[in-house]
Amino acid sequence: MTTDPTLVRIGEAVQANHRGEREAARALFAGIWDEIGGERGDPLYVCTLAHSMADAQDDVGQELVWDERALAAAGSLTDARLAEAGVAMPVAALYPSLHLNLSECHRRLGDLDRAREHLREAEATIGALGDDQYGEVIRKGLRQVAERVGRPSAEGPSSQALS
Structure with a gap:
């Protein structure tokens, strides 16, 4: 803290x-x-x-x-x-969340190509996250955004809403 x-x-x-x-x-x-x-x-x-x-x-x-x-x-x-x-946490652990948020913004704006780009960036950096509550929240968000942009996430399917 x-x-x-x-x-x-x-x-x-x-x-x-x-x-x-x-x-x-x-x-x-x-x-x-x-x-x-x-x-x-x-x-x-x-x-x-x-x-x-x-x-x-x-x-x-x-x-x-x-x-x-x-x-x-x-x-x-x-x-x-x-x-x-x-x-x-290391700086690298910030990138999955930052790209996740950008992906969701672009999705909501209707730019699915940019949403997918940021989703790929988030997934490429996911290894920097720990196996803790924060990491699970981000992984869950990635699964949800992947579903919303119409492609499976590297993290697997989920049907819960992004928080």
Whole structure:
């Protein structure tokens, strides 16, 4: 568990979003976004905040913009920076979730080719996930999106809805 104050504040905004306080969550995220310097900020904060802000969007186009920002920032992250912040996972473990979210956005926008591209990217990086609850949530999501874009996932079939 991290004690990094910025990550803690991002986590508080995530919790507000989970409680259904979407406007409040977006306002918290926006304030932190300004404080960290937006896309030019620390890649850890940019990636984490953008990934979370995407989930607070009502418009899928805006969700896609935030998910793309998260993926771009992940490219500048290092395992050392994650460890320094108390995040107990390698950067590689972020990619399946980032690509999963992008795949689902493109699917919802009707761009099945791009959805499949990101699904393939997510599946190619799935080996970085552990055999834990987080890994299972992502694997389940991959199966669900694969069904929605009309092709079987490398992870096998599932009939449950993506959360």
